[in-house]
Amino acid sequence: MAQITASMVSELRAKTGAGMMDCKKALTETGGDIETAIDYLRKKGLSAAAKKAGRVAAEGMVTAAGQGxxxxxxxxxxxxxxVAKNTAFQAFSAGVAEAVIDHAPKDLESLMAVAFPGTGRTVAEEQTHQIATIGENIxxxxxxxxxxxxxxxxxxxxxGGKIxxxxxxxxxxxxxxxxxxxARQLAMHVAAANPQFLDRQEVPAEVVDREKEIMRVKAKESGKPDHLVEKILDGQINKFFGEVCLLEQAYVIDPDHKVTKVVEALxxxxxxPVKLTRFARFQLGEGIEKKEDDFASEVASLVK
Structure with a gap:
């Protein structure tokens, strides 16, 4: 059996919001696998992990460029x-977005190799220059x-660049x-509602299967008879699509109508014809773990 460490319990608790003992039990039951433990807690109704895009931990900013x-x-x-309040950092971030507009790089590696606006340096070279100037890793x-x-x-x-x-x-x-x-209102809607997909056709089959399994277990554990479970799942999976798919979300400005109906009305x-074809949403630092200082341990080590 895998050893369940305090750091594993702490990580699971941070990702799910479940209690410490529940997290320890979940890890014990799942052999220390974090992702499986998240599912275990969700099946027990002890985690809201599905609604989290990831821990927002990194600093900096998201910038935009272009129009039309x-x-x-x-x-x-x-x-x-x-550093996000530093004008040099803000100018660098804005320049990166402009470089994306100007050069249409296919990936991050390509972006770092293109010219940074107005400097005679590449984006990678300008990044190195800003690290030396600002004195902080960028x-x-x-x-x-x-x-x-x-x-x-x-x-x-x-x-100010958080989303x-x-x-x-x-x-x-x-x-x-x-x-x-x-278009402007829909962009604000996306910022507020945080959809994960454009429509249900974009949702991977494995994600749907995972949600159904969690719903099925919770329905059975609540005492629902087997012949009703599948009917309950149909309603719940439609509710799930309504939460994660942009076109099926309730429009934040007019919650009585779904986004798709608002576009059709326009x-x-x-x-x-008007078609909402795609969207992108960046939340600063989502999915990045930020090192948390353990001051008690630090003091203890100094005493030793």
Whole structure:
């Protein structure tokens, strides 16, 4: 049997919000596998892990660039939250997004090799320059770039760079102010509602199967008879899609209507097809573990 350490219990607790003893039991029951333990806790109704995008731990900012038919967002990380207020760091982050617009890199490696605006250096060289100037480690983590032949791409940055969003609407009436308004509102919706997929066709089969299994176990443990469990699952999985799929979410500005109905209503209003084709949402530091100092242990080691 795998040894269950305090750090494993602490990690599981941070990811699920479950109690310490529940986390220890879950790890014991699952042989120390964190992901399986998360499922174990969810089946017992002890975890809200499915609604978490990941621990937000890294500092820095998300920036945006572009307008009209093209847009980009980029996340640049740093060691402390102070650096996000540094004008040199802000200018570097904005320059990274501009480089994405200008050069359309296919991946992060390609981005680091292109020219950084106005410096004669590459993005990688400018990053090294800023590390030396600011005195703190800086890392270009990821980016997204949308370009549409007919339509609009809108960006939205929330809370000074904590969340960045891109939304793409395909339509021939790209200059219609009603289209631009809805695109901006949808970008704010994505920032607030945090969808994981555009529609249910994008949800991987293994994700759906995992959710169904968790729902099935919880339904059976609640005493529901077997002949009702599958009917209950149908309703619950539809509710799941309504939570994670953008087009099926309740529109934050008008919760009585789903996003897909709002887009359809706009198309009818302007007399031309409108399609919400894709979106991207970056939350600063999501999925990155930040080292937490154990001051008690540090003091103890100094005493020794």
């Amino acid at each position: 038919r093209i847009g980009a967002i980029a996340e640049v990380n740093a060691e402390t939250d102070f 890392n270009v983590r990821r980016f997204a770039r949308f370009a549409v032949d007919a339509g609009v791409v809108t960006s939205y940055v929330h809370a 960045g969003v891109l939304v793409e609407l395909a339509t021939a009436k790209e200059d219609d102010e009603r289209v631009l308004t809805l 198309a009818k209003e302007i007399g031309a």
